[in-house]
Amino acid sequence: MRRRWALGASALAAVALPAFAEPGSWERFTIGNAQTADQAVLPMPFEQRGESFPGSAFYYLQPDPAVLTTNGNGVDQNLLDPAAPVGRPFRMAGSTLDRARAQQCLTMVIYYEAATEPHAGQRAVAQVVLNRLAHPAYPKTVCGVVFEGSERPTGCQFTFACDGALARAPQRFFWDRAAAVARAALAGEVYAPVGLATHYHTIQVNPYWAPSLHFVTTIGAHRFYRFEGGAGTPTSFRLAYLGGEPIAAPHPRDLSAASAMADAALDPVALQRAFAAPEVAAPAVRTATSDSVQAHATTPSPRYADAVRTRGGDTLYQAQGLPEAQGIRPEYANSGKWIATPGT
Template sequence: MLDGMLGIAALAAILAPAWVVTHAPAMLPQESRADLQHGARARVLPLAELPTVEPIRFQDMTPDEARAFNAGIPFAGGPNPASRGFRFAGSEEDRARASDCLAAAVLYEAGDDPEGQRAVAQVVLNRVRHPAFPKTVCGVVFQGSERSTGCQFTFTCDGALKRWYADPYWERARKVADAALAGAVYKPVGHATHYHTEWVVPYWSSSLDKITAVHTHLFFRWTGWWGTPPAFRFSATGTEPRVTQLATHFDAHKLPEALAAEAQAVAMQKAMALPESALRASVDDPDTFLIHVDPKDAATFPLLAERACGARPYCKFMGWTDARALPASARNALPPQQLASMSFSYLRDRSRNLERALWNCTEFERPKPQCMRRTPQPIAAPTPVAVAEDGPAPLSGVRRKPAANPPAAAAAPIASTAS
């Protein structure tokens, strides 16, 4: 019996380790194990060590697994103070760029959901104020967009911008963006700098404080001092960069060269659309055009002149923005006042290889080589001073002390009347 018992014990000593080895639970990747340990949170960074902003990367989970995991992360306790109002300080062009970028963020991140859009806008502006992020709205929204993956906001690098929303969606998103840039605050997200939808799990989600949920989005802030109001001490620079991904649709993000080319194309279309009756030459000089021009088209006056002159080897084109100053005839030389009021002139003389377009630079701001030479206006001769017979007349404009005993004025005759 003793031998039998010893044999069973020996067999168990062999089989038990074998069973443990063959039935051990599957090992998770190192990063997954760290994230799934809810109690083992990332260390709280001291004030001297700025948090690292990592590109967003997701755990490999199904949507249902992600929802279960996210539900297991508790909300942080303690106060959740609201952020202070954001006031954009910059030029109108910079504000337009900031509005474009923020509108794109709220629309592509939250869809056509006003509350979700306000929450996203608040996170973007929180980041602008935090030292770990760029100091511009467009810089925050498009941070990392040059990478195919790993950007801060996924719509900037996953091709989502190719699916453009209709204008009404943009109008609603821009209202949310403009309100946020003017000081509107969405209080529930406090000082959140991160968020994600409930069906994904970023690697950082367990290392930050989960503070609130807005519909299907969960919002997080950094642990420790870096998630408190004093950390959000920076202001935006007010100088917003151009974003090439938005240049196709928004003028504020287009390069000056592109805007100039577009303006020229529009002007060409406008010039070609003008009826021939608006471009008739003067009745007394078929090579001269006296035209009333629109001041909004100043940059494209040469295109209008070229169309009017056509193939003429010699041609003059003169334009006035004030229709009242338009000469009635080109036969006589224009008086100085009419020359001074001229807004644009074009001269072509192919016999001298000359073609020149000039603007009235008191009316339009242009480089000096493109400005008309201004002729000084003649100054009227002074009116001769009449001289009295008994001496010079008193100087005009000089007040004199009255005489002590002024001469008595001659009495006027009294007219007689018949009664």
């Protein structure tokens, strides 16, 4: 009897199990109302018909992802001014002492001006210093650019040199970070997004010269500018670095009238106008007339050795047979003229 009941229960379980296991149709297991997206798997280039050959997978290189460089407002920097000029790589010269002082001064300006800025903001500050170094309106040394105007309380080109910031001991982490940026810049690294910028200010202020200069971009907490007109063209940033670095410290205070005039000469608007002013006409080149030849002849001759004097002395080194102002030979009188008037 007990065995008959066991066989009956087994038969009922065998019939009921498919009903529970397959209520309708088999479907993918889902959790609640979670959404599932169909992801299409695209073939790799070497897997496509006509693009493959035996061993082509070994020659495939994944393209580098596009780097999006944005300014402080989140705008793609590459779309701001794609034709903007870019500074030239810095070329170190001079002695080992010059290298050490240049490194020290550039690290100082990066640290005290942009210690908490992003990496791009620190590179931008370093590029401004090197752009000034290549411009004829500024000193020709890194330390000279960094501490220019520090002899006057209101003349510092970089605020930290006058506002007492140097009294604060630098923090090692941020100092090492600034030093790494300085080394890269002095090794020839160019930060293209700021172009030929020579000025910047924080976004909290609005200096009087900002509307007169050409705005380049905003990086971090700084807005960067370059000169308008001739002062901001690439041909103006042509000077090479020759070394001769002064000490890495602010200049001694000088409150004289001459120092005040030098302070006024650093005004960026005045510098921009000076480059825009018409150049003074060069004096006309004088022709070699008999008067000029006679004046040249009155110049005392150098003392020659006896052997040179026996060979003719000073006459050996004087030009002979030079044409006068009207001494053109007749057969060359029409040189450079049209043989016939065009169109006749």
